[in-house]
Amino acid sequence: MAHIHEKIDFTVAIFVVQDAKILLIHHRKLDKWLPLGGHIELDEDPEIAAVREAKEESGLDVELIGERPPTTETGTRALIAPRFLDIHRINETHEHIGMIYWARPKQGALALAEAEHHDIRWCSSADLDSMQPPMSNAVKWYCRKALRKWEPDVGATGKCRRVLMREEMWP
16 A cells, blocks of 8 residues: 555554463564554444454454444444554654454464465464564564463363453553
């Protein structure tokens, strides 16, 4: 997509987690390991952009993780808030405001978008430090945060359940 503004664009990053692994792509143009993601088009809201980018870049339909406020009514649609926001410099005159989402796969078959990526793979937390080319500390931090959010807790039943994070239990 062409930039919608010469100084700043809005983007989404989608950290997809499954089975204690996170899905990452080796971006062909940037030569970096990154989450799925891209620009929000002019006719999209952030949720639609995140789901579209995940499908285009991985072949997977994803479910964004988060709470949707019960405030949807005629003329208003509540959105799932991004887990984090950041702003990152692309070059001397251009920046991206990034909306960072957690997601899990719903269906589809994992596929490499060869025109955009060298590789796509599921990575454990331990894999992150040995990725080549090396991954940025910021991307590693988001990966580990997403993985911790969904790490399994095997209880007396032997089945995995999601561990509540401290901020979810106590405001």
